[in-house]
Each structure stands twice: as structure tokens, then as C-alpha cells.
Amino acid sequence: MNSRVEQYQGLATQAKGLLAATDDPVANAANLAALIFNMLEQVNWAGFYFLRDGRLLVGPFQGQPACVEISLTTGVCGAAASSGKTQRVADVHEFPGHIACDVNSRSELVVPLYEGGSLIGVLDLDSPVINRFDQADQQGLETLAEIYLEASDFSYFNK
Ligand code: SME
Numbered sequence: 001m002n003s004r005v006e007q008y009q010g011l012a013t014q015a016k017g018l019l020a021a022t023d024d025p026v027a028n029a030a031n032l033a034a035l036i037f038n039m040l041e042q043v044n045w046a047g048f049y050f051l052r053d054g055r056l057l058v059g060p061f062q063g064q065p066a067c068v069e070i071s072l073t074t075g076v077c078g079a080a081a082s083s084g085k086t087q088r089v090a091d092v093h094e095f096p097g098h099i100a101c102d103v104n105s106r107s108e109l110v111v112p113l114y115e116g117g118s119l120i121g122v123l124d125l126d127s128p129v130i131n132r133f134d135q136a137d138q139q140g141l142e143t144l145a146e147i148y149l150e151a152s153d154f155s156y157f158n159k
Contacts, residue, residue: 005139008137011144015035019152048061049070050120056077086110109138123144
């Protein structure tokens with residue numbers, strides 16, 4: 001087993017513990033973003049965008065200040081949200097419509113967050129290194145996204 005897979009197994013265990021304290025989706029997003037940002041190397045942005053009024057609105061994150069709104073038809077986040085498929089982009093300069101929130105970002109991994117068939121938002125990671133994310137990162141982040149969805153009650157968003 002390679003070390004990246006083992007690292008994600010450890011992160012999944014930590015995330016389950018960290019997210020057990022509350023089912024508030026904002027609190028859980030804040031702590032998961034901080035965990036990911038601090039535990040993974042070569043990541044310059046990690047965080048959430050949530051679906052609000054038909055577009056993605058920035059949520060809890062770690063990194064440089066980011067674009068506030070992203071349309072569902074734009075960028076890597078929009079592609080993940082509208083397709084329901086994880087977007088793993090080796091070189092964002094080659095991705096049509098990529099939104100450069102931080103000019104240092106060169107590769108990106110975006111996991112869509114769906115619950116019961118409804119789009120909740122996306123989990124987005126940026127790296128200053130080209131081709132930073134591999135299949136192990138994708139599977140690891142998809143697992144962390146599942147842990148986040150299971151730990152959170154999205155009816156809070158309607159209160
Ligand atoms: N690069 C993203 C926008 C969000 S930032 O990276 C934080 C995109 O193209 O969707």
C-alpha cells in the first residue's frame with residue numbers, strides 16, 4: 001500500500017472524530033477544510049462552495065481570499081457541480097474557463113457534494129504544483145467528502 005493511501009486512511013479516521021461533535025454543516029466544513037489544508041502538502045487552498053440561489057457561494061476554507069460566487073457553468077467547480085463527477089485537473093491553465101482565484105494555483109481537485117440526489121456544493125483543493133493530485137488523492141478526498149455529508153444535517157441551511 002502506498003503512503004498516500006495510508007495518509008488518507010489516517011485523515012479519514014481523524015475527520016470522523018472531528019466531525020462527530022456536531023451535525024452543523026458550516027462548523028463541519030470549517031474543521032474539515034482546516035484539517036485538509038494543514039495535513040496535506042503542496043495545497044494552497046482547501047474549502048467549500050455551497051449551492052445558493054442557483055450558483056456556488058464560497059463557504060469555509062483555508063488559503064487566500066477566494067472568488068465569492070461561481071456559476072454552475074463556469075470553471076472547475078462549476079464542472080464538478082453540474083456533472084456530479086470529480087474534476088481532477090493536472091494543469092488548470094489547460095482547463096477552459098478555469099477561474100484563477102489565486103494566481104499560484106496550477107492543479108486542482110474538486111469533489112461534488114450531493115445528498116439524496118440534491119446538489120449541496122463542492123469540496124475544492126488547489127495546489128501550486130502541476131499534476132499534484134493523483135488517483136489516491138481523488139479517492140481519499142471523495143471519502144472525506146462522504147464523511148462530511150454523513151456527519152452533517154443540511155436542513156440547517158434552511159433555518
Ligand atoms: N479555480 C476554481 C475556482 C475556485 S478557487 O480555486 C478557490 C474554479 O475554476 O472553479
